Amino acid sequence: MYPRMRRYLHYLVTVLLALLLSLSGVVCAQGVWVVTDIQGVDYVKLSDVWKFYRFTPRMGRPGCVSYGSGRHVVSLKANQQDFYVNNYRYVLSHPVREHGAELMISAIDMRKLVDPVLRPRFSPNARLRTVVLDPGHGGHDAGAVSAYAKEKDLNLAVARKLRRMLENQGYKVVMTRDGDYFLTLQQRVAIANSVPDSIFISIHHNSGRKAAAGIETFTLAPQGTTSPFARTRRNADLAGNNQDSENIALATAVHSRAIRSSGAIDRGIQRARFSVLCTIRRPAILFEGGFVSNPAECRKMATSAYQNMLAHSICQGVVAYNNTVCRPARSVAASNTGAGRVRTSISGSRVGTYSRKK
Numbered sequence: 001m002y003p004r005m006r007r008y009l010h011y012l013v014t015v016l017l018a019l020l021l022s023l024s025g026v027v028c029a030q031g032v033w034v035v036t037d038i039q040g041v042d043y044v045k046l047s048d049v050w051k052f053y054r055f056t057p058r059m060g061r062p063g064c065v066s067y068g069s070g071r072h073v074v075s076l077k078a079n080q081q082d083f084y085v086n087n088y089r090y091v092l093s094h095p096v097r098e099h100g101a102e103l104m105i106s107a108i109d110m111r112k113l114v115d116p117v118l119r120p121r122f123s124p125n126a127r128l129r130t131v132v133l134d135p136g137h138g139g140h141d142a143g144a145v146s147a148y149a150k151e152k153d154l155n156l157a158v159a160r161k162l163r164r165m166l167e168n169q170g171y172k173v174v175m176t177r178d179g180d181y182f183l184t185l186q187q188r189v190a191i192a193n194s195v196p197d198s199i200f201i202s203i204h205h206n207s208g209r210k211a212a213a214g215i216e217t218f219t220l221a222p223q224g225t226t227s228p229f230a231r232t233r234r235n236a237d238l239a240g241n242n243q244d245s246e247n248i249a250l251a252t253a254v255h256s257r258a259i260r261s262s263g264a265i266d267r268g269i270q271r272a273r274f275s276v277l278c279t280i281r282r283p284a285i286l287f288e289g290g291f292v293s294n295p296a297e298c299r300k301m302a303t304s305a306y307q308n309m310l311a312h313s314i315c316q317g318v319v320a321y322n323n324t325v326c327r328p329a330r331s332v333a334a335s336n337t338g339a340g341r342v343r344t345s346i347s348g349s350r351v352g353t354y355s356r357k358k
């Protein structure tokens with residue numbers, strides 16, 4: 001054999017060996033994620049999930065299966081879409097399923113919700129200098145109306161207080177409206193998309209049955225999932241966006257603080273295809289700060305003290321989001337490397353760390 005060819009073969013074997021070792025490292029460290037098709041949706045075993053995060057059984061919500069570690073306790077129930085992390089409610093895109101003796105969670109919820117929530121991490125593309133605040137409705141569009149308040153006024157009041165607080169923290173703030181006038185949804189999105197290094201927070205207040213109460217936060221439904229909050233039933237076909245991890249991290253940071261500060265009923269972080277969330281090219285949430293249609297809740301919401309509290313908790317959420325997702329803290333960056341593997345190993349890519357069962 002020519003020495004040159006031998007050198008080449010030696011190089012090839014070394015590369016293949018390194019590749020194999022790195023792959024087997026993935027398999028050994030994380031086990032094989034068996035993906036099971038249940039009614040056309042990819043599911044993974046929760047026992048594998050617990051193993052991966054080194055979770056053990058915990059005391060959690062009554063009637064739920066609860067697992068956790070020092071930092072997180074996760075609670076869920078078979079056949080339900082409710083998913084709790086440290087007692088904050090999330091709504092899964094697909095229900096938890098029973099499959100034989102196993103509880104299963106959908107692979108897309110695992111990738112797009114569970115992992116980014118349990119391990120929010122530095123994202124090299126996420127930069128935050130400007131917060132775009134979008135007080136919903138305005139002008140002839142009052143939003144929800146009751147004897148105590150009009151939604152458009154509450155939205156603007158909270159946004160103005162929040163603007164001051166964010167500016168005190170050193171952020172630039174752009175308001176989609178700073179007065180009582182009407183803007184189309186497309187105009188709001190166009191403003192947000194024109195601001196670089198920004199996030200988008202649309203502020204609304206809710207309307208429903210008289211007894212309905214509490215706070216809920218919406219993020220865009222990831223591609224491949226359906227959402228009850230969409231215009232078309234075929235909404236699983238619609239595109240998601242590139243900020244799924246950032247969206248859910250921002251929602252978590254803001255929503256958890258608002259629930260903690262207000263003591264309001266936790267209606268959860270939910271997925272939607274609202275117009276303002278569908279075409280936005282920035283990390284974005286739509287925050288619903290309580291029910292105008294609930295007299296007791298609306299009376300509180302109309303006070304400056306309550307609006308200050310809401311604004312303060314959203315501001316704290318933005319700061320926490322920025323510290324985790326937009327700044328390369330050493331410890332966060334280090335855990336980032338592991339995170340990529342989870343994504344590849346359960347996303348059905350060709351890494352070979354999962355196998356498929358029917």
Ligand SMILES: [Zn+2]
Nearest residue numbers: 136143204205
């Ligand atoms: Zn509204």
